[in-house]
Amino acid sequence: MPEVDESEREKQFYTDIPVKNRPFFLKGCNNLDWGMKNRLSKIFNPKTGKTVMLAIDHGYFQGPTTGLERVDVTILPLLPYADTLMLTRGILRAIIPPTFDKGIVLRASGGPSVLNELSNEEIAIDIDEAIRLNVAAMAVQVFIGGQFETKSVHNMTRLVDMGNRYGIPVLGVTAVGKDMGRDAKYMRLASRILAELGVTYVKTYYTEKDFDTVTASCPVPIVIAGGKKLPEKDALTMAYRAIQDGAAGVDMGRNIFQSDSPVAMIKAIRKIVHDREKPEAAFEFFLEEKNRLEGNKKRKT
Ligand code: 5RP
Secondary structure: OOOOOOOOOOOOOOOOOOOOOOOOOOOOOOOOOHHHHHHHOOOOEOOOOEEEEEEOOOHHHHOOOOOOOOHHHHOHHHHHHOOEEEEOHHHHHHHOOOOOOOEEEEEOEEOOOOOOOOOOOEEOOOHHHHHHOOOOEEEEEEOOOOOOHHHHHHHHHHHHHHHHHHOOOEEEEEOOOOOOOOOHHHHHHHHHHHHHOOOOEEEEOOOOOOHHHHHHOOOOOEEEEOOOOOOHHHHHHHHHHHHHOOOOEEEEOHHHHOOOOHHHHHHHHHHHHHHOOOHHHHHHHHHHHHHHHHHHHHHHO
16 A cells, blocks of 8 residues: 655665663653653753742732732843742733743642631642643642641642643642741651652752752752842852752742842852852852943933
């Protein structure tokens, strides 16, 4: 039977070249489906295996957080330097241009405000909505040791089931309540539980001591939250140490958008995360960039 292909050219099957079987670049993610891996590649840079996620979802429980009062004014200028944006669907629809073509990590849990018990969250989104918004991942807060621990763990496992059905990764956020520990022992416990129960990657806090044991005992990638605003040099040093200790990047908010110079800061963080720059050099870069941007602004006014 003749083949439909009517080309005159002789077929090339390259029988001498074996098909390459390339492992996926992220720890613990090799056995995920194509769609998941494709979405993860919109979060993590496949060249460096790392990510600079910009977290601006704080308003989902604390309203107009300092630095996020006007996301259109303060955050849009940072978008070119973020690998991924972590935010709520409200801010996404209202403010972020749909031409933004990097990964969106959608806040998928919520409920209580700062006026109430924070661990009492529910899933705050339908999977259809996440698909409609074309997100790269969904993020859920998990309160290990918190008052509503079991409920938040179940929120996570239900989201993991929904995400697995459609190839959408889930980021498990180890939420640290007011009275919960922030040491390596706690972070190992929380991160490992999240990974065991199926999240695709974990967000946790950096611990001064033994953070390498937190990343080593977690079978999937870990990114660190920035936490409260620190002096820029200290935040850069924390990011550097986290990467040295095996973190796959940062999911940083206040230490970027509350900086004196948010653009200079996110660019300096990129130097640490993607270029393995030392904190001193990244801080020098921050100062130079800050001066340059301030000079440009003065010239315009
Ligand atoms: C809110 C979050 C934030 O995204 C997270 O805390 C990152 O922001 P920051 O660097 O400001 O701590 O998960 O619960």
